[in-house]
Amino acid sequence: MDIMERRAAITGVGMSAVGRRLGKTAIELTIDAIMAALDHAGLRVEDIDGLCTMPGYSETPGMAPVPLREIKNALGLKLDWFSSIQEGPGQMSAIMNPAMWVACGQARHVLCFRTATQYSAREQIAAAPPPDGAPAKRWNGWQSWHYPFNALSPIHNHAMITRVRMHRYGLTREQMGWWAVNCRRNAQKNPHAVYRDPLTIEDYLDARMIADPLCLYDCDAPIDSSVAIIVSALDAARDLRHAPLRIEAMSGALHGKDSWDQFDDLGSMAARDAGRHLWSRTDLKPSDVQVANLYDGFTVQPLIWMEALGFCGEGESGAFIEGGTRIALDGELPMNTGGGQLSGGRLHGFGLLRETCLQLWGEGGERQVAGNPEIGLTAAGGGALAGCLVLTRQ
Amino acid sequence: MRNTDDIAATPHRHLPALNERNRIFWQGGSEGKLKFYRCQACGHYIHPGAPVCPVCHSRDIAGEAVSGRATIATYTINRQRWEPGLEQPYIVAIVEIDEQPSVRLTTTIVNCAIDAVHIGMKVKVIFDHREDVWLPLFEPALFEPALLEPATAIGEE
Numbered sequence: 001m002d003i004m005e006r007r008a009a010i011t012g013v014g015m016s017a018v019g020r021r022l023g024k025t026a027i028e029l030t031i032d033a034i035m036a037a038l039d040h041a042g043l044r045v046e047d048i049d050g051l052c053t054m055p056g057y058s059e060t061p062g063m064a065p066v067p068l069r070e071i072k073n074a075l076g077l078k079l080d081w082f083s084s085i086q087e088g089p090g091q092m093s094a095i096m097n098p099a100m101w102v103a104c105g106q107a108r109h110v111l112c113f114r115t116a117t118q119y120s121a122r123e124q125i126a127a128a129p130p131p132d133g134a135p136a137k138r139w140n141g142w143q144s145w146h147y148p149f150n151a152l153s154p155i156h157n158h159a160m161i162t163r164v165r166m167h168r169y170g171l172t173r174e175q176m177g178w179w180a181v182n183c184r185r186n187a188q189k190n191p192h193a194v195y196r197d198p199l200t201i202e203d204y205l206d207a208r209m210i211a212d213p214l215c216l217y218d219c220d221a222p223i224d225s226s227v228a229i230i231v232s233a234l235d236a237a238r239d240l241r242h243a244p245l246r247i248e249a250m251s252g253a254l255h256g257k258d259s260w261d262q263f264d265d266l267g268s269m270a271a272r273d274a275g276r277h278l279w280s281r282t283d284l285k286p287s288d289v290q291v292a293n294l295y296d297g298f299t300v301q302p303l304i305w306m307e308a309l310g311f312c313g314e315g316e317s318g319a320f321i322e323g324g325t326r327i328a329l330d331g332e333l334p335m336n337t338g339g340g341q342l343s344g345g346r347l348h349g350f351g352l353l354r355e356t357c358l359q360l361w362g363e364g365g366e367r368q369v370a371g372n373p374e375i376g377l378t379a380a381g382g383g384a385l386a387g388c389l390v391l392t393r394q
Numbered sequence: 395m396r397n398t399d400d401i402a403a404t405p406h407r408h409l410p411a412l413n414e415r416n417r418i419f420w421q422g423g424s425e426g427k428l429k430f431y432r433c434q435a436c437g438h439y440i441h442p443g444a445p446v447c448p449v450c451h452s453r454d455i456a457g458e459a460v461s462g463r464a465t466i467a468t469y470t471i472n473r474q475r476w477e478p479g480l481e482q483p484y485i486v487a488i489v490e491i492d493e494q495p496s497v498r499l500t501t502t503i504v505n506c507a508i509d510a511v512h513i514g515m516k517v518k519v520i521f522d523h524r525e526d527v528w529l530p531l532f533e534p535a536l537f538e539p540a541l542l543e544p545a546t547a548i549g550e551e
Contacts, residue, residue: 137408148408149529152476164467208473261500262497
């Protein structure tokens with residue numbers, strides 16, 4: 001079997017300012033990120049012949065403030081292929097689909113971007129709150145199965161997955177707290193992270209409950225930011241500024257139902273299928289991975305991913321992260337080296353992939369993993385949708 | 395601690411848009427019944443509703459009532475006030491229906507002390523009628539005096 005994604009490589013990454021009240025519009029942030037990524041790769045705007053984002057459109061305020069066509073028209077791009085990924089295997093589908101475009105020769109250099117202005121959106125809503133009284137709008141789709149029961153936030157779904165894992169595997173809040181502590185420790189070495197104050201396991205255990213068993217420090221942080229990542233055909237990537245980071249293997253497999261409550265196993269969710277499928281596409285083993293950045297919109301997601309990806313056995317992720325040494329920058333498998341989304345900010349997986357790339361290029365600064373890592377993994381999603389990819393520096 | 399999300403204590407709820415694939419589910423409560431679409435060929439309950447069975451792919455689908463009995467698969471106790479007028483704490487749960495545990499509902503557990511809810515708890519349906527929708531909530535199925543604090547029944551207020 002040909003593993004066609006190996007014809008694709010990441011050649012450049014860029015990020016706008018990250019944070020709150022940045023004084024820039026969503027499209028300005030996006031252009032900042034794109035120009036940084038082009039400069040990083042050593043490409044010009046004219047070299048871009050493919051364009052992708054996710055989701056492209058969303059009813060959630062601040063979730064998709066910049067549609068594809070705005071960037072195409074703003075930059076005057078001449079595209080041979082383009083698409084936004086409205087439905088697909090999680091946030092990485094906006095990287096994995098472009099990998100297939102370049103692998104089949106429809107594009108050479110695809111500009112992939114993810115912009116969110118969820119902090120600004122939240123401030124706008126807070127400034128003009130909806131009046132008390134019956135919400136007039138009727139809901140369709142997944143919201144219609146959750147909102148009538150006041151399951152109004154993704155935290156409710158994740159809290160219920162966490163509860164399953166506590167019941168089934170004996171996962172404890174203290175174990176989960178070490179994920180948050182490790183992220184904050186790494187964020188303190190990342191000048192772009194949004195939360196850099198010290199965080200102890202005691203701080204975590206004392207934090208306000210949001211949806212028991214998840215507390216404030218189990219949740220990532222809404223921010224304004226944009227990340228751009230360039231996916232190039234491997235044969236077009238060789239002469240650029242950095243060694244290409246080839247996609248060794250990728251997966252977005254989903255065998256269970258695409259649903260928070262109808263998925264067949266509430267303890268593993270979609271990561272199970274993508275993780276299992278990933279390793280069927282490479283001779284590399286989980287133990288070969290030298291740096292991993294796993295989606296942590298909520299603390300339970302990386303725990304699921306660790307097991308789905310075979311970094312530890314089923315039900316063992318709590319023990320794996322306990323104490324925070326094995327996942328530390330100098331541990332056996334450094335994870336979420338830039339602070340993750342918990343402390344780095346919610347960049348919807350693109351921030352995590354950027355961080356993996358920086359580590360493989362030796363650009364991690366104060367948080368650089370030692371030993372010149374060549375093999376890195378990023379996984380995003382973790383509920384009903386999941387996608388993951390392994391990168392190898394060429 | 396009492397669950398503040400008893401039906402009367404929740405001033406308003408978000409409501410689903412009705413369509414031909416969900417009407418039986420959302421309006422079954424008008425007859426006091428929890429209803430699902432069911433494959434008439436192989437007996438598989440289909441939720442959310444679809445015009446084809448995902449198991450045997452038969453197109454012979456009809457709405458049928460179930461017992462309304464279920465088991466809590468997991469739950470969370472909400473401690474954040476997400477909207478004006480929405481008091482906390484309240485219990486959000488996923489329940490598995492007795493007839494086919496693969497059919498699960500995200501729902502709210504009412505008439506149950508917050509501290510008493512647990513995985514494996516037997517519950518039964520109780521409907522919250524809002525406009526043209528009967529939302530299936532669940533309450534403890536077994537009479538356990540400790541669960542009710544104080545003991546009141548819906549409709550007595």
